Amino acid sequence: MTAKPFASSADLTEKTETLEVLGDGVYALTAEGDPNVGAVEGSDFLVCIEARATPVAAADWLAKLRSHTDKPVRYLVLTHYHAVRTLGASAFRAGAIIAHEQTRHLIAERGRQDWESELARMPRLFREPSSIPGLTWPDITFSERLTIPLGGNRGDLVLAHCGRGHTAGDLVAWLPTQRVMFAGDLVETKAALYTGDAFHLDWSTGTLDRIAGFGAEAIIGGRGAVARGRNAVDAAITQTRDFLRVMRVEVGTVHAAGGSRRDAFAATHAALAPVYGGWPIFEHTLPFNVARLWDELDGIDWPRIWTAERDREVWAELQE
Numbered sequence: 001m002t003a004k005p006f007a008s009s010a011d012l013t014e015k016t017e018t019l020e021v022l023g024d025g026v027y028a029l030t031a032e033g034d035p036n037v038g039a040v041e042g043s044d045f046l047v048c049i050e051a052r053a054t055p056v057a058a059a060d061w062l063a064k065l066r067s068h069t070d071k072p073v074r075y076l077v078l079t080h081y082h083a084v085r086t087l088g089a090s091a092f093r094a095g096a097i098i099a100h101e102q103t104r105h106l107i108a109e110r111g112r113q114d115w116e117s118e119l120a121r122m123p124r125l126f127r128e129p130s131s132i133p134g135l136t137w138p139d140i141t142f143s144e145r146l147t148i149p150l151g152g153n154r155g156d157l158v159l160a161h162c163g164r165g166h167t168a169g170d171l172v173a174w175l176p177t178q179r180v181m182f183a184g185d186l187v188e189t190k191a192a193l194y195t196g197d198a199f200h201l202d203w204s205t206g207t208l209d210r211i212a213g214f215g216a217e218a219i220i221g222g223r224g225a226v227a228r229g230r231n232a233v234d235a236a237i238t239q240t241r242d243f244l245r246v247m248r249v250e251v252g253t254v255h256a257a258g259g260s261r262r263d264a265f266a267a268t269h270a271a272l273a274p275v276y277g278g279w280p281i282f283e284h285t286l287p288f289n290v291a292r293l294w295d296e297l298d299g300i301d302w303p304r305i306w307t308a309e310r311d312r313e314v315w316a317e318l319q320e
């Protein structure tokens with residue numbers, strides 16, 4: 001059997017992008033499973049959500065946004081620290097970059113290694129990597145909640161931390177007036193989860209409970225189409241929870257029985273593949289996901305740092 005190509009290194013086909021207007025001045029750009037981005041208009045400014053992997057990739061998104069509005073970007077909101085969502089930040093010329101306080105900590109602790117790791121895992125997303133000026137540093141951080149008044153009759157944009165989940169420092173961006181939520185990688189719509197830096201128990205219980213509690217009528221997840229309408233929102237949250245539940249059952253059973261990580265990977269793959277196997281990044285992320293959950297079951301609370309080297313070791317052990 002030929003070895004599977006590493007992570008998403010063989011995924012070189014450009015995706016079709018769709019820019020949707022979800023309300024007056026509320027924009028989401030989805031891309032068939034590539035990382036989503038968004039923007040919200042204030043009375044005389046813009047808030048952009050997520051920065052893409054490089055300034056060149058971010059500039060393509062901004063060019064599309066500029067056909068709708070020429071307001072300046074006052075705030076760039078980063079839902080979490082991952083390189084494919086942060087390293088394009090300089091293209092926005094934002095007045096200030098906002099993130100959760102743990103995101104700032106994670107960038108300081110492992111931003112360099114994460115950059116190298118994600119570049120090797122997802123090279124297509126790093127359009128002209130030499131355009132990246134360096135790590136992205138948030139100017140403003142918060143711990144629980146930060147509210148941005150949008151001015152006029154536009155209401156507020158509420159940034160909220162819902163607990164540990166996809167990382168230690170995820171935020172959701174919530175528009176109470178429009179009932180629209182940008183959920184980062186805490187919720188996916190028909191895309192596989194990445195849980196390599198996650199807290200599986202917290203995420204699948206209290207964190208998703210709090211997200212569901214907002215009562216959103218549209219959710220833009222980290223990847224996949226916009227979930228529009230209560231049924232689609234519920235389905236996206238349920239799918240995310242179910243993916244985590246199956247992982248916890250399968251990896252947990254093998255771990256408790258004294259099995260190996262390879263056994264846990266095989267069992268989890270077999271259990272998830274019938275439903276999720278065809279969804280974007282499923283094969284790419286599963287080895288890293290199982291490795292992280294295995295660590296958690298070993299009592300390692302704080303996620304170990306992924307380096308390009310550790311990525312290859314785990315891939316060789318589990319996926320080849």
Ligand SMILES: [Zn+2]
Binds near residue numbers: 082185194
């Ligand atoms: Zn992520």
